[in-house]
Amino acid sequence: MKLVNESITYTDTEGNAVTFPAPVVTVDCGIVVNPEPCPIPVDFKIDSCKDSIVVDLGDVALESLGRIAQLDVTVKDVCPNKRVALGVVLTEVDSNGVEYQRGLKAITIPAHRSSTCRDVLVKCIKFVLPEDLDVSGGAPNALCNARNFKVRLFANYIDTDFRCCESIVTV
Secondary structure: OOOOOOOOOOOOOOOOOOOOOEEEEEEOOEEEEEEEEOOOOOOOOOOOOOOOOOOOOOOOOOOOOOOEEEEEEEEEOOOOOOOOEEEEEEEEEOOOOOOEEEEEEEEEOEEEEEEEEEEEEEEEEEEEEEHHOOOOOOOOOOOOOEEEEEEEEEEEOOOOOOOOOOOOOOO
């Protein structure tokens, strides 16, 4: 918080006393996430008159691992001139069959202009799956574990010819 107008002086010919409020401005810098801490440095020294050195730096772990699931789906028998809303819900399943939320996508599929109903292929629906959410029970933060997922798809028309009792609808 920073004070605004810290010092204001007011005078008038009638000698009125004026009191100004002390407004403040609050600056919100948002939420900062640092997923990877800075590594602890390893000190070493190369003696004078030496051309090279061999240093064992120990182990280093891979960080911020994850996977990307890229899904394709065909929406069957879509009528011409009607947009479709597609919902995709992704969950991860642990060894006990318990599901954990991993993502939701809501996609508008544009209307096609064919003369009859046709199938519409929706490609490249992507989900990012960080390894720190892995519930497989294997080694933590490792790509070595097999992970199990379920996906649920919902689709419905956005556009309709239905009009309810003289209501006005913008299409």
